[in-house]
Amino acid sequence: MPSDLDEGAAAKFHLKLDSETVAEVISADPVCVSEQATLREVLSLLRRLGRGCALVCQEQKLVGIFTERDALRLLALLGAGNVQLLDQPIRSLMVPNPVTIRKDATVAEAIRRMSQGGYRRLPVVDGNGTPVGVMKVSGILHYFAEHFPKYVYTLPPEPHYAPRERDGA
Amino acid sequence: MICCPFCGAENIPGDDLCEVCHEPLSTLHLPEPATEVERGLIKDRLESLNPRAPVVVEPEMPVLPVLRMMLDHKIGCVLVVKEARVVGIFTERDALLRLSDDPQEWKDRPVSEFMTPNPQTLDLKAKVAFAVQRMDQGGYRHVPVVDDQQRPIGVISVRDILRYLTERLGAPV
Numbered sequence: 001m002p003s004d005l006d007e008g009a010a011a012k013f014h015l016k017l018d019s020e021t022v023a024e025v026i027s028a029d030p031v032c033v034s035e036q037a038t039l040r041e042v043l044s045l046l047r048r049l050g051r052g053c054a055l056v057c058q059e060q061k062l063v064g065i066f067t068e069r070d071a072l073r074l075l076a077l078l079g080a081g082n083v084q085l086l087d088q089p090i091r092s093l094m095v096p097n098p099v100t101i102r103k104d105a106t107v108a109e110a111i112r113r114m115s116q117g118g119y120r121r122l123p124v125v126d127g128n129g130t131p132v133g134v135m136k137v138s139g140i141l142h143y144f145a146e147h148f149p150k151y152v153y154t155l156p157p158e159p160h161y162a163p164r165e166r167d168g169a
Numbered sequence: 170m171i172c173c174p175f176c177g178a179e180n181i182p183g184d185d186l187c188e189v190c191h192e193p194l195s196t197l198h199l200p201e202p203a204t205e206v207e208r209g210l211i212k213d214r215l216e217s218l219n220p221r222a223p224v225v226v227e228p229e230m231p232v233l234p235v236l237r238m239m240l241d242h243k244i245g246c247v248l249v250v251k252e253a254r255v256v257g258i259f260t261e262r263d264a265l266l267r268l269s270d271d272p273q274e275w276k277d278r279p280v281s282e283f284m285t286p287n288p289q290t291l292d293l294k295a296k297v298a299f300a301v302q303r304m305d306q307g308g309y310r311h312v313p314v315v316d317d318q319q320r321p322i323g324v325i326s327v328r329d330i331l332r333y334l335t336e337r338l339g340a341p342v
Binding site for chain 2: 080081
């Protein structure tokens, strides 16, 4: 493998973190539900879509978030016999007013906010407070992996794991 | 000349295998790391992340107490272990996506029916770069770290990796 790492790779990466916006990095559309949706409806929607969180919105504005962590707590309560919870509106079960990030914020800001607050996901909102996506910690991992491809994708786990014999005859 | 990492023999730069012991020299061909992040990614092993001790359960444990355990320990996953080997992982994602609205269908059922069997594991000696690759490609947020007998030693989460990267990156945090 040629030693072709450009000199300023690190500087460029820092520049990118400070210039690239959150909007350029997020992918999937957010799952939005209304405050009146019941727990039953939200759980079934997330199951059907295979997603881990729902944003709770009222008139296009973000008012809360419901994540798999909240679901875990509620499933334990259902298991303990509180099945009436299924008909409760999500408004009373969500986490209200979650920390968000503006879509024009930089990736560096998003990382800072996530690691300081210990959040795994941040709802991304536009200037009107309308949610446009969710920034996930796994998305940031992917961002790093893409920016250090030489290091991340070419290395065996341990030199001794490399095949010692050639494949084939 | 480049030095073989296995036997120490000197080789001509560009060779694929060591002339003396025939071990691959490929890892020496990586470009010289330019930053702390790059240096760390290819040098540091998972042990430097101090993986959290895993919370383990038996495959027969019913789902409801497993959920309570995850809540009590404030953790996102448990490792399902049989005869000291990791046979599965059960995460809060599995709980959300696999448990129905009717708790009678799952609360007393064994966790092994709802876990992800035979999860990807990582060796404590694996490089951080390898963990980043595996977690990113597999979309895993938790990976069990095991010793050479597949015995669980810890769990690495995507947040541990993020913390590691941001600490070394310096600038953003």
